Amino acid sequence: MARAVVLDPRSRHALFAGLPVRTLLSAAALDRLAGRADRLAGLDLLILDHGGVVRDPLGGVVDDPDPEICWLSLDVYEAGLLPVMLGVLMDGRSGRWAQSFSAGLDSPVFRRLMEKGYRLTRSDAQAPAIADYVMAQVMALLHPFSEQADARAEREWRRVPFREVGETRWLVVGLGAIGGALASRLRPFGAQVTAARRTPGPDPRVDAVTSPDRISAVLPETDVVVLACPLSDRTRGLADDAFFQAMRPGAILVNVARGGVVDEDALRRGLGRGQPAWAVLDVVSEEPLPADSWIWSHPRVRLTAHTSAAGGGVQRRGDALFLDNLARFLAGEPLRNEADPAEVGL
Template sequence: MTRIQLTATALDRLRPRLDVLAQPLDYVVMDKSGVLRIDGREVTPEEARPDCGFVSNDLFFAPFQMAYIDALVASPALEWVQSCGAGLDHPMFVSLARRDDIRLTTNHSQAVGIAEYVMWGVLDHFQIGAAQPIQPAEQDPSGWIRRRAREIGGTRWLILGFGAIGQAVAQRAKAFGAHVTGVRRTPGPSAFADAVVPPERIFDMLGDSDVVVLCMPQTPETINLVDAHFLAAMKPSAMLVNVGRGGAIDDAALLAALDAGQPEYALLDVFRIEPLPADHPFWKHPRITVTAHTSAVTTGWDMRLDDLVVDNISRYLADEPLRNEVPISDILRGRAGP
């Protein structure tokens, strides 16, 4: 019988669908105290020996996160791990990727939510001006104040990182009439962009871009990519959005650039340190909107993720190709981002 490792939270949600699969499963469950159990009996990682595992979203800020990963790594039977995240650049996945004969799969179900988050943020800034919130007096019927909104149609978007998330953003921006350029290591035609260029062309595009969206993984090449030089090349009226990784932005450089008025605004959902420290200047800056790495947390995310997990478990049991498998070499080279 195939043995799968999950957290108690994930099993509670998935069990009704897993119990009716064509082949039965044996569950290794880690509870909230970090204890592994099989059929309620406490077991050691050496005894657990899962064949596969699911890294669910409740693990990312759990105190037993590394105990869970260590239990997977300790299993000589381990063949495959499914992640709930878009990227596999977290250290936990690198440790798994160092094993021989491991297969790792990612999750693109959050692309819809993240793309809608980006559109919300841009619309919010363009239509109202997040840096200039509506004053209470404007809600008074005696203060009939009219505003001139900025249109998305006709703007130019530069999307750095053109995987599932970048393409989902591009599809929606195009629907509003924007001109979209995607950036990825393998350029070429795309149904979702007017052009797709390699990273070497970024600075050719920055000066004309009204919206710059970061969807890249954190790699040696992307750490501090958005530095003073990058920001100085942006349009003064441009908006910067980061839904990729916090390390892509030099925080001090962004603060200085915004203070100088170039770019105009930043929408940030990811940060170098999470949770973002309470004393970080991003919180109170008038030209920054901060959200708590929640761009993917939408009403449809769990359903799409659960569908993927159950489908991939069915495929694994049937020895069929898995969806969203990432080459181990990409993970070890730090290129398995969102």
């Protein structure tokens, strides 16, 4: 049972004509935010407990929640309660705003929520963790740690050469929160970074900016290609046969976007030619990955189960973003990371 939060009914913004704002969040999120109860003052809290039942702060069951605000936090997803919380939103009549734990809004449910009148804000809380993931995975390929371990196991005193990050050229497809965090980490290493994005003009975090339709001209001179773009009609199947045929032999591909950005059959053909030499896949087209998929056993694929955002600080940053946007929402101010309806096809 989540701790009860004492609310001050006098602390309400005039925007809501003196009425408490019905706000749905998980019991786990409320426990984390209990020390900042003042930030929740003036809200009529609806709490999704660990069994998927909506309750009030004193533990009573709420039969008709009808939330105006919702915090779709990461713990809801990890507990398998996301369909339950989304179902409450879809059944509601008064939806105003939902904060998502996700950076991407390609799921059809987000379109349905916006059709119901919800404003949606995405999360950038995972960006530092994903940037660290990319750096660690690529470092492990540039520095042949396994070969060094083999030498030790064989008791052979031999030097194992490696590539320096500062000698590499990177292409980051998508310069949002994740691509930007990665570019900021690469700069101190001296790597040459080009970003592909739809917005023209220079960016201080990278050495050059190109448009998505010019990617094929950059690929032949690129050592590491990182896909960090949203999944949309424009990017679905972006990494196809022509994409891989244009890659520099020996290059590394990293996908932390969505599985649908990569044509996986084309990737297998490319790996067979060394274009790319390695693929780091944190996302795949079908998740969980079927047991009979070739990706499991391919010697040139490093596979993780959509865990690049599993950093220790993600939940804390997500809570901070929700509280910041909550204050902005109640004050009638612009929200951080608000989605444009066009992003969900509206």
